[in-house]
Amino acid sequence: MSEFRRIGVVGCGVMGAGFTEVVARAGLDVTVLVRGEKAIDRGMERLLRSLERAVRKGKISGHDRDAAMQRVSFATRAKALHDRQLVVEAVGESLDDKRRVLAELDDVVQDPDAVLASSTSSIPISKLGQGTRDPGRLVGVHFFNPAPVMPLVELVGSLPTRAATLDRVESFLTTTLGKQVVRAKDQPGFIVNALLVPYLLAAVRMLEAGAASAEEIDQGMTLGCGHPMGPLALIDLIGLDTIASIGEAMYAELKEPLYAPPSLLLRMLESGLLGRKSGQGFHLYA
Ligand SMILES: NC(=O)c1ccc[n+]([C@@H]2O[C@H](COP(=O)([O-])OP(=O)(O)OC[C@H]3O[C@@H](n4cnc5c(N)ncnc54)[C@H](O)[C@@H]3O)[C@@H](O)[C@H]2O)c1
Incomplete structure (x- = not known):
């Protein structure tokens, strides 16, 4: 017991x-x-x-x-x-x-x-x-x-x-x-988010730059790399607010631009697009 x-x-x-x-x-x-x-x-x-x-x-x-x-x-x-x-x-x-x-x-x-x-x-x-x-x-x-x-x-x-x-x-x-x-170890992002968050934010920057659509970016990583979920769908699942806060906390300590939330993420947050929990993020949910 x-x-x-x-x-x-x-x-x-x-x-x-x-x-x-x-x-x-x-x-x-x-x-x-x-x-x-x-x-x-x-x-x-x-x-x-x-x-x-x-x-x-x-x-x-x-x-x-x-x-x-x-x-x-x-x-x-x-x-x-x-x-x-x-x-x-x-x-x-x-x-x-x-x-x-x-x-x-x-x-x-x-x-x-x-x-x-x-x-x-x-x-x-x-x-x-x-x-x-x-x-x-x-x-x-x-x-x-x-x-x-x-x-x-x-x-x-x-x-x-x-x-x-x-x-x-x-x-x-x-x-x-x-x-x-x-x-x-007691460091910002521990193991998983120290690796994951720069990748997720890079996907937002790619979308922001108009290099590909949200669907194409996600398909690239699911179909091309065998990930169960694309990065933008994963941000939607985690919550855009949570990802932005994690990025900010890591950037505040490490001063590494890779962790800084991109403008597109911040604009979406200000517009109430939080991902699955609000019904819309990079994708639309029923
Ligand atoms: N979302 C994820 O995928 C994920 C994964 C791992 C860890 N986390 C971490 O878990 C924590 C919570 O994230 P979340 O995604 O569940 O956020 P969330 O916004 O879904 O939930 C937070 C909840 O806490 C409540 N709350 C706030 N202050 C409170 C208080 N003083 N007393 C009682 N309730 C209060 C809010 O009303 C809200 O319902 C964060 O630290 C986040 O980084 C999140």
Whole structure:
């Protein structure tokens, strides 16, 4: 039985819902902190939609779906997380927002052995730990989208993170959740996004320069390189806002132009084109 049995999640967007589903399907109790009653409805809908998809694909039974839903409760006050043994924050990719949430969790989550984790895609964990009482219990757990399907988690410790904390979380991720873990250094973008983000942004620049259409760019990489999804479709899946924030966070530290979000991406964001979650990005979704 897992040493972490009472799990908390902050935020129920793309990744918060995905992580919640993974944990609930593994048989654990999850409390999800959201902002307001409407966010509860949206979070439940998102979870249910994904579980239904898993039922349709034959991955789980209708009984598993119902049992998973029953393990999830929602809350709108941080103190509902006071008894959690592991809490993962999955709010948007903003240093200030994440620091605010982690400082609050640091106050609320009482057990000194409890672990706080960030789902950040790009922000160094040591930056997030600044201002928390015990940065030794903070780790990065970078899941991939969709979390119930993708096997990898990048596990990141900062200089203050205790080695025993990393070992405990790795054991939880592999043994209880069935994920594969790679340990990554505490640097912007860790391993995967340090490689992936320049490639994705290069595809946007190619489109911006008029070198090819979005369909042609995506086909180039699916049909020519065997990628399961083209770069622009992948940005749509991840969210244009998330990609822009990741690029900005990496550029802020590395000052490497390859990471700077191109103008086209910024103009699309300002126009509300966020990708799949808004119904339109580089492609149109029903
Ligand atoms: N989208 C991806 O493919 C992906 C993959 C891996 C990691 N991540 C990372 O996961 C994190 C979340 O990204 P996302 O794509 O799920 O974003 P998202 O915009 O889909 O979801 C963020 C959610 O957090 C909620 N939120 C914000 N502040 C909150 C607070 N104080 N309390 C409760 N809820 C709050 C928002 O209302 C929103 O629903 C980011 O750090 C991102 O970099 C994203």
